Structures are given as structure tokens and as C-alpha cells.
Amino acid sequence: MASGFSAYLRRDLLLAYRRRGDAASPLIFFIMVSTLIPLGITPESARLAEIAPGIIWVMALLATLLSIDAIFANDYQDGSLEQLLISPHLLAMPVLGKTAAHWMVTGLPLTLASPLLGVMLSLPAQGYVPMVASLALGTGCLSLIGSVGAALTVSLRKGGLLLSLLVMPLYMPVIIFGSATVQSAIDGFAWSGPLAILGAMLAASIALCPLAAAGALRITSVN
Amino acid sequence: MASGFSAYLRRDLLLAYRRRGDAASPLIFFIMVSTLIPLGITPESARLAEIAPGIIWVMALLATLLSIDAIFANDYQDGSLEQLLISPHLLAMPVLGKTAAHWMVTGLPLTLASPLLGVMLSLPAQGYVPMVASLALGTGCLSLIGSVGAALTVSLRKGGLLLSLLVMPLYMPVIIFGSATVQSAIDGFAWSGPLAILGAMLAASIALCPLAAAGALRITSVN
Amino acid sequence: MPKLSLLTVEQLCFERDDRHTFEPIDFAVDRGEIMQVEGPNGSGKTTLLRLLTTALQPSSGAIIYAGQPITLCRYEYLSDILYLGHQSAVKMNLTAAENLRWMATGGIDSTRDALSAVQLSGYDDVPCYNLSAGQQRRVALARLFMTNAKLWFLDEPFTAIDKQGVSLLENCLREHVKRGGAVVLSTHQDLAIDGLRKTSCVPHADQGAL
Amino acid sequence: MPKLSLLTVEQLCFERDDRHTFEPIDFAVDRGEIMQVEGPNGSGKTTLLRLLTTALQPSSGAIIYAGQPITLCRYEYLSDILYLGHQSAVKMNLTAAENLRWMATGGIDSTRDALSAVQLSGYDDVPCYNLSAGQQRRVALARLFMTNAKLWFLDEPFTAIDKQGVSLLENCLREHVKRGGAVVLSTHQDLAIDGLRKTSCVPHADQGAL
Amino acid sequence: MNWLSNLSPSWQWFHRLGSPRWFYQTTGRWLPWLSLLAFTLLSAGLVWGLAFAPQDAKQGNSFRIIYLHVPASFLALAGYYIMAIAGAVGLIWKMKLSYMLMKSAAPIGAALTFLALFTGAVWGKPTWGTYWVWDARVTSMLILLFLYLGVLALQYAFHSNDAGNKASAILALVGTVNIPIIYKSVDWWYTLHQPATIKFTSAPSMHPDMFQPLLVMILGFYCFYTVALFLFTRAEILCRERKSVWVKELAMAREQS
Numbered sequence A, B: 001m002a003s004g005f006s007a008y009l010r011r012d013l014l015l016a017y018r019r020r021g022d023a024a025s026p027l028i029f030f031i032m033v034s035t036l037i038p039l040g041i042t043p044e045s046a047r048l049a050e051i052a053p054g055i056i057w058v059m060a061l062l063a064t065l066l067s068i069d070a071i072f073a074n075d076y077q078d079g080s081l082e083q084l085l086i087s088p089h090l091l092a093m094p095v096l097g098k099t100a101a102h103w104m105v106t107g108l109p110l111t112l113a114s115p116l117l118g119v120m121l122s123l124p125a126q127g128y129v130p131m132v133a134s135l136a137l138g139t140g141c142l143s144l145i146g147s148v149g150a151a152l153t154v155s156l157r158k159g160g161l162l163l164s165l166l167v168m169p170l171y172m173p174v175i176i177f178g179s180a181t182v183q184s185a186i187d188g189f190a191w192s193g194p195l196a197i198l199g200a201m202l203a204a205s206i207a208l209c210p211l212a213a214a215g216a217l218r219i220t221s222v223n
Numbered sequence C, D: 001m002p003k004l005s006l007l008t009v010e011q012l013c014f015e016r017d018d019r020h021t022f023e024p025i026d027f028a029v030d031r032g033e034i035m036q037v038e039g040p041n042g043s044g045k046t047t048l049l050r051l052l053t054t055a056l057q058p059s060s061g062a063i064i065y066a067g068q069p070i071t072l073c074r075y076e077y078l079s080d081i082l083y084l085g086h087q088s089a090v091k092m093n094l095t096a097a098e099n100l101r102w103m104a105t106g107g108i109d110s111t112r113d114a115l116s117a118v119q120l121s122g123y124d125d126v127p128c129y130n131l132s133a134g135q136q137r138r139v140a141l142a143r144l145f146m147t148n149a150k151l152w153f154l155d156e157p158f159t160a161i162d163k164q165g166v167s168l169l170e171n172c173l174r175e176h177v178k179r180g181g182a183v184v185l186s187t188h189q190d191l192a193i194d195g196l197r198k199t200s201c202v203p204h205a206d207q208g209a210l
Numbered sequence E: 001m002n003w004l005s006n007l008s009p010s011w012q013w014f015h016r017l018g019s020p021r022w023f024y025q026t027t028g029r030w031l032p033w034l035s036l037l038a039f040t041l042l043s044a045g046l047v048w049g050l051a052f053a054p055q056d057a058k059q060g061n062s063f064r065i066i067y068l069h070v071p072a073s074f075l076a077l078a079g080y081y082i083m084a085i086a087g088a089v090g091l092i093w094k095m096k097l098s099y100m101l102m103k104s105a106a107p108i109g110a111a112l113t114f115l116a117l118f119t120g121a122v123w124g125k126p127t128w129g130t131y132w133v134w135d136a137r138v139t140s141m142l143i144l145l146f147l148y149l150g151v152l153a154l155q156y157a158f159h160s161n162d163a164g165n166k167a168s169a170i171l172a173l174v175g176t177v178n179i180p181i182i183y184k185s186v187d188w189w190y191t192l193h194q195p196a197t198i199k200f201t202s203a204p205s206m207h208p209d210m211f212q213p214l215l216v217m218i219l220g221f222y223c224f225y226t227v228a229l230f231l232f233t234r235a236e237i238l239c240r241e242r243k244s245v246w247v248k249e250l251a252m253a254r255e256q257s
């Protein structure tokens, strides 16, 4: 059972590594994009500080949204997904493995880079810990919820927009509680509340999303 | 000559349409992403107004950056690029056609949607005209410059990061003058200066980028 | 009482958008047999094989494995089959050895043996996009040398393979059936295998011109 | 003075990362001739054909078209050739007719004629991802029925094509050479064409095991 | 199963309800009456609300848009649950009719949501001074529109009707889990909009003269919604069952008359 999880986790990580050629690349990408933000918005640190948590969360969102459809699409095209579907084992485990790999190349690097991005965007000192904590939990939710949308649209060949239409509404609570965690910390309020909600959402997503995605794959890839 | 341009323009537009299933879809995508920005950053219209031009420009940047590598990659994989390279005609024309198609599915919809995004992000009234004008010119530059980077990395199979590293520095002036146009208009200054510079950049890009991209394709796709 | 075959297909039909793909199909394959599915392009051979792997659901008819409908013994059935389709599930960005390793049930040794069985020894660490078309197909075929599956479903396994490779593969099939396995395959080429059985896939009258 | 061939290849060599792919190749093809390139998997047939199309640059040797090295008459040469590779340049998201239309030099009629020539009439408006493997390949082959190119380079054109399709294609090649064209093709199958000439591609001693 | 349906009449009812033909014939009998009721209620409510109800003290006549805004908002929300429940029933009991109801509920719900947003935006200009604010209720309504559009788009994206039904049912269900979360989070996030005044637990905080026509409008919208849902579903039934005998007979009868 669990071996399906780790096999697919390792395989997808290897594939991501081969494609990008460099394990550190998503990190570098986020750092580069963040250098452009002060250019486009404002170089004043006071104003940057106000929007920093929001900007980092929007980046997490876009990075997930624009990469999540590849989670099953490549496998669908080259026939690997079909092999996965006709394996006798539980489908949810490999799906969870693939989702974990996706998180490790989008959400995790962003979480790790976020203190640096915080410095670049003049985030106040008390915001760092809640930002890292909320990103760690929240980006996990984003990948998991996204996997359901990706599974629903994998056989459609017009993925892109439909996928974003499907998952965007579901991402909303994550964004709200995520940036609220950081904002409350900056404003000097307790931030354990929104963080706990994020944690609960992550737990629920881990339990439900792989099952929903596996069911969706079985339904939609039949044609 | 020019028929190579329009043939590829029409073909790539058709492909984009088929993949997304709906010609209006990039528009809807931008509108959806913009609904999440107030959630992540701030719902107060005064603060939103301050960052609106920058946010829209960052969206243009990310949308281009994350989609530009597909401009040649799909054709490379299915053999169409090879057919293009061994055609006796000038390569720059089809390349320009493909770039124009890319712009029409990323830059143009964003430009068209920008007044609506402006309303959603409470952009002050005097900002609308300069925003649309600067986006129309600037997103053209982004697509053209990006096509050179995409051509340089097409055969590497690890596109993503390398491509962003190559084009990001070249995008900086576009972002700077683009958001400066809108910002000056909002602050009540003349905005024809930065807009004229953007226009000059676009003219230079149209003249040079397709040639550079064509040359890059010939060099890199040989192996 | 008639003998119980390993795999029996009874009046199998498939519909896409309310159009039948092929005329109802009946056949039985037993241990030690190789069954070639014949038919012109677009007659539904791939569709039939995918039905047999449960990737598609038949609209009517039954697939019976060792006496039981496969819907009732899904787990055993799926554990006993191997499917190799048009799309070979070879990842271009991985090397030949890596591609096999994560499909392997044995260890790294079995990977190496399988690659040398398809005459690719020495290419273990070459990324698959640097292999020729036939070599890529051989990587996919290497799975046949590292599986315990009893029933093989092969969709045009000889695509892009040279003459020597074809006879190598024919040998491999012969040995598999000698060990008590069974094979259902589709191909447009003539095979030099004794006792090869054939069944044909006839496009349904519903289908348009061709 | 020896007769001037349409295409002459002299001592052609190719290196990838300082390793020769095949032994130097010499051959000549004239109008009315079909040349089959033979060789086991990975011997360099695809590489050779891509050299002939100028997609790759030879490391030494010459390709001479109608008496001139192709580097000197690039435009005429490229206008006169047609190449059909392993990757068939068929876009899965477009319909069969759309795929052909934008490659077509003639009008829409020629598209329809070409599709019926490869027995795909009625499939004009089906997206290619809904076609069978052989049907997809036929879409690519339809280009042969709507081109004026004199020299055809075909890399395993018979992949996934059924028997009837193969003989249809053989006919098409025969007619092309009867009209004064020439064909260089690679295939692992035996062709039923009179006067078929053969040349072989021998992997260079540098190449690893195989 | 046979003894079960004999034992309990409720099971029989359930299975009969699952038959598209039964549904088509029964709703065919109800439809004229329902349409009449919807038409009467809507026209009465509109005339009463627009012409006779008193002006609002602060907002003047612009408040009258409430007679469209509030019923549309109500039905937009209720419609999502109707759609999701229909989808769930389809997934669990594999009932075709249920999927057809779900498929029909999506466009109606989306249209009502759009109407709520549109009337709200028009109303926002005189009251809040702008067409658009990022308020909790408003934002969640926009998200609801996206959810509807997603279900619709997914449904029609599949060639196979069956796959489309199941996929959009899954999505509708995932959405249902999220709707309370979305409401909670958005409420908690930022509020400017009118809090709910119509509550079942306490008396309305609105003047009765304004409130009574509103109630009539809400009832009228419910009837109208039902009529629309029936019409859409009946069209879908005819389309799906066009090869069955009873539909062919129906078409013959229609042709003859």
C-alpha cells in the first residue's frame, strides 16, 4: 500500500529534477519574481511591508495553479496513467505520492524561500514565524485540492482554464486564513486561531482529497 | 513570406482555442485570479488602489513567463518544429506569427480585461487609459523577448528555470516603464514619456526578436 | 462439461457516444496459447485490449477469468495481467534503467538483465530521449523480461523493432506460453509462431466509412 | 562523364559528442528510384534522413543535389523535398482536415482528396486524439497526396499501418517515382516494390554494444 | 429486492421517481398550474413592490431593487444545494433522473447568481457609492458564481454524458463541503453588506408594508424556479431517451395532432 506512495513520490521528484535540471530552481524562480515586485508596485518599504504577506500568498497560489495540471497530464499522455489505473493496488496512495511530490517542488520551496522574500519585501519581524508556518500548511492544502481538479480535467485536453475555474473557489478559504495568520501576527494579535483552522483544513484535505482524486481519475479517464 | 506569418498565427490561435475550449478563457482566468488578490492582500479600496497598477503588471509578467516556454516546446515534441525548420522560407515570419498568437492569448486578454480588473482593484479614474495603453505595448514586448528565451532553451528539456533566468533581466525595463506610465497618470504627471519609451521598445523588439529567435532555433534544435 | 479456459470473452460490445465500435466478440484463450487480434486500422483492436485490461468498461458482454467474471475477481485479475499499449509509458527524461527500476518488482539486477535481454546493455544510463525509436520501444518491451504476470496484452509490440528484435520477441512469447502463460496481441505483421491462434475485430456497421 | 544523379551522398559522417554514429555512407538516388535504408535499431537511419533534410549538419562528407552541394542551393533543395519523421507533426487537438489544411499548398479540395486517398473520408472533422494509431499515422501520410516535392524522405512510414494500407502506400510510392520523383525511406518491413534499391546503415565501431 | 418493494410502499415510490418517463408525465400534469401560480405571484409582487410599497426613508426609490435582489439571492443559494443533493443521489443510487436534475439546476442557478450580483452592483452605486466592494457577502456570491460555472463547464466538457455527470457531481459535492467554509471565512474576513434580516427565529426588522410584497416575490421566485427546473429536465429527458419507444410515440402523437 504505502509503497505505492513512496514509489510515486520518488519518481515524480526525479522527473521534476530532470526537467528543471536543478533541484534549487523553484526557489530561485520565486526569488527572481520577488525582485520584480518592488519594481512594479512600489520600492517604499513601509508600503511593501503592508502587502508582503498577501503578495507571497498570491505567488503561492499562482505557482500552484499554473503547475498543478501537469500532475496527471504528462502521465496521461505517455500512457503511465493507464498503467497506474490498471494496477491492482489502491489508487489513492500513488495519487497522494504524486501530490506530495508536487508540493515538494512548489509549496515547499516557496515556504523555505519565504523568509528571504520577507526580507526583500520588508516584512516586519514578528511576521516571519507565522508566515512560514501558515505557508507550510496552506500550500499543502493548495496542492491537495488542486489534485482533485487536475484529476477531474485530465482527459479533457483543454485543461488550463477549466481547472482554474474548478479549484479557484476552493482555494479562497486557504488564502484568507493564510494571509490572516500573518496579518494578525503583524498587527499584534494572536495568530494561533487561523493557523489552527489551516491545520484542520490540511488534515481534512489529506484524508479526503486523494480519495476524491482517485475516484475522479477512474471516472474521467475512461474513454 | 507574410503567409508564413498568418498561417502560423492562425494555427496557434486555433490550437490555443482547442486546448482551452473557449476563446474567452484567458480573460476569465485573469478575472478569477484578481478576485483572490483582495482576499490575500486587503479588501480596502484605498490600499488596493495604490497597488493596482503594480499588481496588474506583475500578473502580466507571471502569465507570460509561465506560458512562454510552450511557444516552441509543443512543436518541438511532436515534430512540427522540425518541419518548420526545413521549410525553404524565412523562419522569422512564422516565429513572429507564433509570437503574435502567444500575445493574443496572454497579453491581449489581459489588456482587454484590465479596465475590469481596475474596477475590481479600485484603480483611480485617471489611470485607466494609460494602463490599457501601456499594457498593450508592454505585453507585446514581454511576448517578443520571451520568444527569444524560449527558442534558446527549446531543445534542453529542462526549460522552466533557465528560461526565466534568461528573460527576467530583460523584462525589468518593461515592468519599470509600464508601471511608471500608470503611476505618473495617477499622480497627475504627464505619462507620455514612459509610454513613448515602451513604444520604442516594442518597435525594436518587433524588428529584432523574431530574427534572434529564428537564429536561436536553428542553432539549438540541431542534435 | 467444457474445459475451463483461462480467459473467455463472451459477446463483448463497446459503445462510444451510442455508437458500437465493433461487432460482438467471442473468443477464449487458454494457458499456453497466443491469440492474435486482427483487423484493419480503426477496427477496434486497441479498444478491445483496453477493455480486457479494465481500462474501459464494456457496454455489454462478459470477460471471464478462470471461471469468474473479472468484475468479481478484480484484484486477482489485475495482479495477473500485463498491458503494453501504443503509448509505452516510457518517460523520455529518465534513463532506460530508471524507467525500468520503478516498474520493477525485483531488484536492480533484474533491471540490468532485462535491458540486456532487449539488447540495450550499455544504454542503462542514457536518457531515453537520446535513444532511437526502436531503442525506446525496446525499453518498454524490457518489462516482459521482469514480470510474473500470466496474461499479457500487447498492442502492436513490434512497432519500430528491427527483424532481429522481432524474432527475439517471438522467442520471448514462446517461452512465456511454455511456462504456462497466455498472450493476446495485436499486430499487422505476420508472426512466425507455431500454433498461433487468430481472432478478428470487425468494425461495426454503425461506424462511418473506412 | 558519369550520369548526374538527382541526389548523391558522398562519404557522409556524423558525430555526436565526438562519437561517430555510423560508418561513412555513399549512395546515389536518381529520378524514378526508391532507396531503402536498412540497418538494425539504433544504427543511424533516422540520423541519416535528418542529415538529408538539413535538420542536422554532417561532420564531414557531402550531399549533392542535381550536381550542386545542398549548402549552395539550399532554397531549391528545401523546396523540392518532403520529410516524414517518426514524430509525425500531427497535432492531436486539431481535426484531420485542419491538420492537413495548414500544411496544404492547394485548396480545401486537395485536403479532402488527400484524406480519402488514405481512406479517411468521413473522418475530416474528428479530432485526431479520437483516431486510432493507424488512422493518426494515415493523417500524416496524407501529405504525400498533396505535395509537389520531388524527393521524399520517409522514416518508417509503415508504422501502425495495416496490410491494405501498406499496399496502398506502395502504390503511391510507385506512382511518385513513375512521375519522375525519388524516394529514400527507412523501414524494417519487406516491401513489394520492383527495382527497390537498398543501402545499409552500419553502426560505427565507436558506438557501444548493441 | 422484489419483496422489499412489495413490503414498503416508500421504496416503490423511490423507484418510480427514478423513472424519467414517470417524471415526464407527472410534471407534464403539474406544469400548467405551477406556471400559472408563478406568473400570478411574480406579477402581483412586482406591481405591489414597485408601485404601491412605500418609499424608503434613506434610499428613496432605489431600494425597490430589493424585490429582485433578495429573491434571486435566496434561490441562487438554495439552488446550489438542490444541485449538489441531486448529484449525490445520482452518485450513490446511480439514478439517471437525478443527474438530469443536477444538469438542469446548474444553468438556472448560475443565471440567478448572476442576477443577484448584477442587481446588487446596480444597487451598490446609489448606496455604497461604487459598483463593487470586496465585502464578504458580495465576494462569496462571486465565488458561488464560479462554482456554478465550474459545474456547468465540467458537465459540457466531456464527450461522454456519463463521465460528465459523474465528474460534475463530484465537483458539486466538493463544493458543498466548501460553501459553509467559504461563508464562514468570508464573514470573518470583512463585512459591509446588510446582515440577514429575514430570519425564521425572529420577526423581520423591515417595515411590514415593504416586507409583504418581498415575501410574495420570494414565493413567486420559488415557483418560477421549480417551473424552470422542470422544463430544463424535461428537455434533457427527451434528448437522452430519444431512442426509447415512449419518446418516439410521443413524437408521433405530436406530429399527428
Ligand code: HEM
Pocket: E066, E069, E070, E073, E074, E077, E116, E117, E118, E119, E120, E121, E123, E124, E125, E127, E128, E137, E138, E139, E141, E142, E193, E194, E195, E196, E197, E198
Ligand atoms: C454585488 C453586490 C451584492 C451581492 C452579491 C449581494 C448578495 C446578497 C445575498 C447573497 C443576499 C441574501 C442573503 C441571505 O440569504 O441571507 C442578499 C440580501 C440582501 N441584500 Fe445584497 N448583495 C449585494 C449588494 C447589495 C446592496 C448594494 C444592498 C443595499 C444596500 C443590498 C441589500 C441587501 C438586503 C437588504 C438583503 C436582504 C437581507 C436579508 O434579509 O437577508 N445588497 N444580498
Ligand SMILES: Nc1ncnc2c1ncn2[C@@H]1O[C@H](COP(=O)(O)OP(=O)(O)OP(=O)(O)O)[C@@H](O)[C@H]1O
Pocket: B223, C129, C130, C131, C132, C133, C134, C135, C160, C162, D016, D021, D039, D040, D041, D042, D043, D044, D045, D046, D047, D048, D201, D207
Ligand atoms: N538526440 C540524440 N542525442 C544523442 N544520441 C542520439 C540522439 N538520437 C539518437 N541517438 C543515438 O544515435 C544512434 C542512432 O540513432 P537513430 O535514431 O538514427 O537510429 P535508427 O537507425 O533510426 O534506429 P531505429 O530503427 O530504432 O529507428 C542511436 O545509438 C541513438 O542512441
Ligand SMILES: Nc1ncnc2c1ncn2[C@@H]1O[C@H](COP(=O)(O)OP(=O)(O)OP(=O)(O)O)[C@@H](O)[C@H]1O
Pocket: A223, C016, C021, C039, C040, C041, C042, C043, C044, C045, C046, C047, C048, C201, C207, D129, D130, D131, D132, D133, D134, D135, D160, D162
Ligand atoms: N478516444 C477515442 N474517442 C473516440 N473514438 C475513438 C477513440 N479512440 C479510438 N476511437 C475510434 O474507435 C475506433 C477503434 O479504434 P482503435 O484504436 O481501437 O482501433 P485499432 O484497431 O487499434 O486501430 P489501429 O490498427 O489503427 O491501431 C476507431 O474508428 C477510432 O476512430
Ligand SMILES: [Mg+2]
Pocket: C045, C046, C047, C086, C155, D132, D133, D134
Ligand atoms: Mg490500435
Ligand SMILES: [Mg+2]
Pocket: C132, C133, C134, D045, D046, D047, D086, D155
Ligand atoms: Mg529511426
